[in-house]
Amino acid sequence: MKPGLNWGRKVAELLEIPPDIVLDLPRVTIVGNVEITVENHRGVIEYSPTKLRLALPKGELLVCGQELVLVSLAQEEVVIRGRINRLEWN
């Protein structure tokens, strides 16, 4: 891990600021296996009914499941609905 990131995390912890704001991390909200909301994403890399790859500021998020639907697709956030089986950070 880079020293800058470490620093940032320490500052965030010290000041009790949510790390996603300081560190430019995505905020992922999961509702059961039904819905996922990803804030601060960088676009869709691949999309099919069973597989969705989302670009993140660093790396990507892989969502696997059935009947995946992008209920809302905006610059700030993506809302994914369907039956979600697996989540993976790459």
Place this chain on the structure above:
Amino acid sequence: MWLLNSRFWLQGQVSVRVKGKESERLLNQCLARGIYLWDVKWEEGKLSFRMRSRDFFRLRPLVRQLKVKVTIKEKIGLPFFWRRFKRRRTLAWGGVLFLLMLYTWSSCIWSVRIEGANHPERQKQLGQLLAGQGVMQGVLKQRVDLRAIEHEVLTQFPELAWARAYFTGTRFVLEVVPKLSQPQLQRPGHLVATKNGLIYDMLVLAGRPLVEKGSSVSAGDVLILGEQGRRPVPAKGRVLARVWHEAYLEGDAVERHLVRSGNSVTKKVLRLINWPVYIGGVKKVPFEYYETERERKSVVPWRNSISSVEVIEEIYYELKEIKKVIPESECAQRLLKQATALAKQELAEGSKIIQTDKKILSQPGDIPIRVWVRIEAVEDIARPIPYYPRTGEGGIGIGGTIGEEDSSS
């Protein structure tokens, strides 16, 4: 999400289907340009999504660049709806007219009802009062001042204890309650029955009751004797009795009315100040039944005020009698209705109808048709009469002698 998308319903949205290899890239390009997409899904191997209709044209450069094919699947929303609507203008106007009519008609009075006044005469008077206050069919509800009507009713009818006017939907209802208390005796006196009946309930406040619940009384009977111990007092109390009002009617199943036959004659009269001078037309009306219409023609038309010289044209229309045979059952129903109204006329103020018996007495085919109606009602039959009837002041001498004996002893 639904709430959010309903906003786009107002702005107009399109459902779009994308065909081509690089469909996902289109999504990213849209994101980069700030084009909001929703309901992105795969349908039959093709990507489909929804977007705002005004964003659709921003899609064109992207489509060229990425070599994908975009087709509109559906146009949803108010602007499209409106466009379709504009083409069917008559329908639109019909809808608007319908709403307008519904609104205006529902803000009018459609029927007037008076409750609590059993007596037909009272009902009629109240009806006239309401008409005078501008409460009738077709009047705007706004124009009616309910409080003022209540006030007016109570001032015009001092015998009413309470009045309330209100609307239920398009119906105007006036509820009244008559004062129940009888003019109480100040001097010693009895309460006597005004009608034949069966005592239903009684409340004695002063005096000695001579009848009890269930006893039958005839008009003139003393109900409560004005006596407490041996001392004469004004009898007070309420005596409710079941009374019966009957009505009998008979009539033919033939309806007669007069209509204009089409024949008419005219008579012209010149009026000089006060002398009518015959100038033309017939002198005597040759018809047995006729209707008259009078038309005044001023000889000096530029003078609008009552001129001293004018021509009066009288037109007489002959009337002939038309007989219409109406079905027997209908006739019987009509007679029953009339008879009921007749029986109701005898009802006292504040009486309560318990039962109404209606009977057609005649056999089918009989002429005339005879009907009979009996109304059973509970009413206050007590009427005060003075103990010592003075000369010249009505009142039957019931108990008068007893009282004198009592006072002398």
